[in-house]
Amino acid sequence: MPSSAPDIAAGRLSPAEYAANFNDIHPPLDQHQALVEADRCYFCYDAPCVKACPTSIDIPLFIRQILTHNPIGSAETIFEQNILGGMCARVCPTETLCEEACVREEAEGKPVKIGLLQRYATDTLMEEEGEQPFERAPSTGKRVAVIGGGPAGLSAAHRLARHGHDVVIYDAREKAGGLNEYGIAAYKAPDNFAQAEVDFVLSIGGITVEHGKALGRDITLGELKQSYDAVFLGMGLAGVNALGLAEEALPGVADAVDYIAELRQAKDLGSLPVAGKIVVVGGGMTAIDVAVQSKRLGADEVTIVYRRGQDKMGASLYEQELAATSGVVIRHHAKPAALKVEDGRVIGMTFEKTADQDGRLVGTGETFDLSADMVFKAIGQTFVPGALNGAADAIALDRGKIKVDEERRTSISGVWAGGDCAATGEDLTVAAVADGRIAAESIHRALTAA
């Protein structure tokens, strides 16, 4: 093969193979399976799983409701705490949250399948009822602007609408849903679930979505503060970390999040070009997601290279195993040294091996090369504070993200924030939902205070 023709091609697989590879990774439980699994729950006192859930869903109660043939009541228990309980049931790293805390994990190393049971209940309600189960309180006449229609924004908007406030969501993209729509791996939420869930959340009424409106570009915080009674910032992370190497902008080098977004929006996966040999730099969920999806698109060799050891990877052990069983190779303790370039495009990378020395990561000087026609950067996303230009006062940051207090109030009066753009917990869908709900309750208290 002449070196000038990179091995990047669409349609590497048959339509049936694409369908199989991107099908539901965790098929839902049927009723029998759900009842048998629900019977394993011990209905613990002050249950550890609830404490481990960022949205504090009453897990023993919702499982008991499944057991008594009350799946609708079960779903209401879930949605009361987490209106995006359907997506969280699909994408939560339960193995490091509720299921890790399950006493049956301690008892026999096999936790109750809480995530799948949550999906059983929420799917049942969404399929049988269609609409979300809550009613709006009488209108308060108060108006709240929500920036970003991702998990944090949707959660905040729904809770505010429930309390009778009128909400306008400003979303920079064509569709609401945020990373649920553009970010997570396709096989975790097939059948356009992200949009179905957006419709479900919005069915409460009182929420308007303005698409294609980005803060700092189309609207400013100053204007919003003037025309709304409160503002919630939930716009996520717009920036992507760079490798810090020369020629990073050359063809063949891409941000993992952009490629995943393209994949998620592709009408036909067969139209998406993918390389034969791919290198992914990073160690988090995004690295796993882009690697596994590339492999499932038909890439021959996909290698994740992470600069630290396996135990330091941001991706859960479960996700690492998923990568391994999908045929992805993970190499630890190696950092990018240089991009190899030929004819103006990337043909591979050079890595330097690393070692932990007195708690610090150092290069050993030993290098190795990996050939690749595509290199994905998955080394983290960052908050871009520039979007907040126009704020009356500069907003306080904490470790590069918006600083908030326990109620998710920012340093600017009348402005709350949550989700990935705020300095709260982990960057997880479920954490964003918790932020949105907590902020909405705080906003509600502020707006209704005598």
Add this chain to the structure above:
Amino acid sequence: MANLASNFIGIKSPNPFWLASAPPTDKAYNVVRAFKDGWGGVVWKTLGTDPPVVNVSGPRYGAIHSNDRRLIGLNNIELITDRPLDINLQEIKQVKRDWPDRALVVSLMVPCEEHYWKDILAKVEETEADGVELNFGCPHGMSERGMGAAVGQVPEYVEMVTRWCKQHSRMPVIVKLTPNISDVRQPARAAMRGGADAVSLINTINSIIGVDIDNFAPIPTVDGKGSHGGYCGPAVKPIALNMVAEIARDRETHGLPISGIGGITTWRDAVEYMALGAGNVQVCTAAMTYGFRIVQDMITGLSEYMDKHGFSSVDEIVGRAVGNVTDWQYLNLNYVAKAKIDQDLCIKCGRCHIACEDTSHQAITSMLDGKRHFEVIDAECVGCNLCVNVCPIENCITMEPMTSGTDPRTGFPISNEYANWTTHPNNPMAKPVAVVAEPAE
């Protein structure tokens, strides 16, 4: 392998596991399959007069399930055999001839007139069956016609019919008792007076097992209506065990052979019945749930158990626990036990804590130094055993008797003296000297 051979009122079988009179023993086909799988004997499904009864052609059973649909209790509205008497008798004769080492007892239910009993006994004797069992138990259907439980609920009838049967037959007579009565000792004593060789119990418990809450009718529902039926299966075992023990320790009936019936599913259940006085056991629901093959575990399990305890005959088990069944008033009120949680086995589900906290004695912690930790507070623990029962881990919580020192709950020193309610100062009827439970004989 221990010797499981059983001799129950002269009826020999290779093991003490019989199938009870019920659908599994309605025809030669089923009985032969049971014998092939190793059952020691059967009580043939109840014969009646010709023309035979008819059964409903809709649902005859209803059930209570655990949450993962393990069958815990079964209820039925099936009547006695609906096959012609002659066919049953021919099959009984053939099966007994083909399986001479197995026990074959025939269950009977005919109207309460002497000639009916005399007539059918002669026909059964002809088959060379090992004995008869008088069905005074079925609480549904037949009882509306003055048979089954309608007889078993009147001790005088029980005695009368038993006497007829002993007069008109040389076969051993087992009287099957209904539990649908306030004091099971009364019909047992009546059977004994009538000359019964043994009693068997329990027959099924009168019941409505459930209601269809969409169509508002009892289960099982036959064309929109339901009727009370007979309840059996693991759920009835505690009721049956008590009735067996009541008869075993009654002064009048002590020593009367008992065939134990009611929810026996495993060899362990069988041992419990035998310890409380049953000479053998009869099984139905377990076989109807899992098939006949379960007897293989019952045989090996009982054998291992007997070897472990050094028992050379099943008779050595029979009645071993009867002397330890007593009245509440004779229980030792000086005995003090405290729950103890094995922290290595504890999985921290907290069920013991919430059960004790909400519904009992506030004697189990939930936290220690800010950490989830479940531990018994001896100063509050009354030794009730609830925590042991709700704990999902076997042997994680145990009851430890106190043998010395002071009970931190009451402040009283632990006494090794036996003291019961009969002399307790709080008892208005207290006697000056403690009455010790007297043995039945």
